Amino acid sequence: MVDADLIPLVESLRQARVLCVGDVMLDHYIYGQVERVSPEAPIPVLRIDHEVKKLGGAGNVLANLHSLGAQGCAIAVIGDDAAGGEVATLMAALDGIEAQTLEEPARVTTVKTRYVAETQQMLRADRERIAPLGRDVRAQLLAKVHEALVACSVVALSDYAKGVLADGVAGEIIAAARAAGRVVIVDPKGSDYGRYRGATLIKPNRRELAEATQRPVETAADVAAAARSLIKAHGFRAVLVSLSRDGMLLVEEDGTSHALAGEAREVFDVSGAGDTVVASLAAALGASVALRDAAQLANVAAGIVVGKVGTAAVHADELVAALMDRDALMTRKRMPLSAALDRVARWRRNGLAIGFTNGCFDLLHPGHVSLLS
Numbered sequence: 227m228v229d230a231d232l233i234p235l236v237e238s239l240r241q242a243r244v245l246c247v248g249d250v251m252l253d254h255y256i257y258g259q260v261e262r263v264s265p266e267a268p269i270p271v272l273r274i275d276h277e278v279k280k281l282g283g284a285g286n287v288l289a290n291l292h293s294l295g296a297q298g299c300a301i302a303v304i305g306d307d308a309a310g311g312e313v314a315t316l317m318a319a320l321d322g323i324e325a326q327t328l329e330e331p332a333r334v335t336t337v338k339t340r341y342v343a344e345t346q347q348m349l350r351a352d353r354e355r356i357a358p359l360g361r362d363v364r365a366q367l368l369a370k371v372h373e374a375l376v377a378c379s380v381v382a383l384s385d386y387a388k389g390v391l392a393d394g395v396a397g398e399i400i401a402a403a404r405a406a407g408r409v410v411i412v413d414p415k416g417s418d419y420g421r422y423r424g425a426t427l428i429k430p431n432r433r434e435l436a437e438a439t440q441r442p443v444e445t446a447a448d449v450a451a452a453a454r455s456l457i458k459a460h461g462f463r464a465v466l467v468s469l470s471r472d473g474m475l476l477v478e479e480d481g482t483s484h485a486l487a488g489e490a491r492e493v494f495d496v497s498g499a500g501d502t503v504v505a506s507l508a509a510a511l512g513a514s515v516a517l518r519d520a521a522q523l524a525n526v527a528a529g530i531v532v533g534k535v536g537t538a539a540v541h542a543d544e545l546v547a548a549l550m551d552r553d554a555l556m557t558r559k560r561m562p563l564s565a566a567l568d569r570v571a572r573w574r575r576n577g578l579a580i581g582f583t584n585g586c587f588d589l590l591h592p593g594h595v596s597l598l599s
Contacts, residue, residue, distance in 0.1 A: 233549050235510065235513070236542050237295075237542075239512075240295040240296065240297075240513075242296040242508070243299070243379060243380075244291055244299075245298065245299045245301070245375065246287050246299070246381075247301050247383055247390070247391070248287070248384030248385055248386065248391060249386035249387070249388035249389070249391070250281065250283050250302035250303070250313055250317075251285065251313070251386070252280075252282060252309045255279075255340050256340070256342065257278070258273045258274040258275045259272070260273070272341055272343055281316050281317065282336075283384055283501070284382075287384050288323060288505075290502050290506070290539045290540060291508065292320040292323050292539070293542070294509050294539075294540065294541070295509075296505075296513075297323070298324070299325075299374045300325045300326065301326050301370045303329075303363060305331070309336075313335060328366050332357070333389075337353045339351045339352075354388060357389045359389065359393070367390075368395070375402060380408060380508045381400075381408055381410045382411050383410065383412045383422075384413045385412065385413060385416075386415060387415040394421070397421055400412075401424065409427075409508075410426045411426060411428075411429065411507055412425045413500055413501070413504045414428055417438050418438075419456060422460065423460045426463045427465070427517075428465050429465075429466045429468065429500065430465070431470070435449065435453065435465075439455050446475060446485060453465035454477060457477065457479050462479070464476060464478045468500065468503065468528070473488035473525060474486040474503075474524075474525050476518065486525040488525075488529070502524075502528055502531040502538075503525075503527065503528050506524035506527040507523075510524070527540045529548065530545065
């Protein structure tokens with residue numbers, strides 16, 4: 227399937243309803259300019275212009291689901307602190323997303339503070355306390371997961387190793403989802419993937435795959451072999467490996483592999499690109515898109531988000547524009563029929579009137595206006 231043929235699938239993402247569970251955090255960006263070196267030490271001085279706070283970790287998966295138009299439910303555990311309150315507020319602001327937060331007084335809400343000079347990240351400072359869930363909050367979380375599975379067809383687990391999915395919580399959620407016939411996508415951490423046994427799809431990057439399998443991952447054949455070993459060992463149905471500039475490799479349980487070429491874009495920031503991939507996959511599979519097409523959509527979405535600075539989300543319109551290859555279309559002044567029909571349908575849904583004419587309209591004069599009227 228060529229990219230333009232994937233465009234109608236983007237609109238179908240609105241049908242998806244995804245349950246997102248994992249380590250939610252607050253991403254704090256401090257932007258400014260560097261014009262001199264400090265007289266106190268050989269370090270740059272950042273003159274601060276502005277600050278931005280965004281959802282990070284599993285929260286960024288949720289933000290991407292929202293920007294893609296999908297519906298969803300999130301269950302997050304936060305601390306009894308100011309950062310936890312900000313996370314709860316940001317989650318509640320996502321239309322179409324049912325956000326549920328559980329407060330655990332002993333927990334410190336993870337905050338990642340990044341200092342950025344123009345587009346260059348200078349320093350990251352983390353505030354966190356890594357610990358598994360307490361007994362009461364764990365029970366509440368699992369109870370809410372069982373409730374949410376009734377309305378959600380896909381579960382996305384975003385593990386940042388902060389403790390929410392530790393001590394068997396991930397395994398219990400996967401077992402409950404599989405019993406309910408739901409698809410489970412996991413963004414993993416650590417080297418023991420046995421904790422994710424039975425998940426539908428797991429999405430490591432090249433380094434994580436090497437750590438989990440203790441196998442070489444230098445070539446595509448190496449990566450495919452390592453992914454197959456994970457499938458065999460843990461009962462996954464597929465593994466999607468992120469290969470940075472080399473794109474992605476999808477390996478299915480029947481052993482077949484499918485290379486997805488990297489998008490030729492300037493990379494500004496890879497922060498959160500994995501979250502975008504998980505959200506895109508979850509939304510697509512939740513809309514009954516075939517796995518290979520879902521992986522291709524996720525690959526294109528990842529190519530868009532790394533061109534942005536900071537933790538970012540990909541919007542459905544951006545995904546459509548990338549699939550249409552706007553620059554090439556402008557040169558040819560043409561687009562595939564499927565893309566044209568899709569664009570006209572979206573215009574109509576937005577309440578716009580569609581006109582048709584021919585001839586030369588490089589200069590608009592009263593005759594043209596009269597004709598269009």
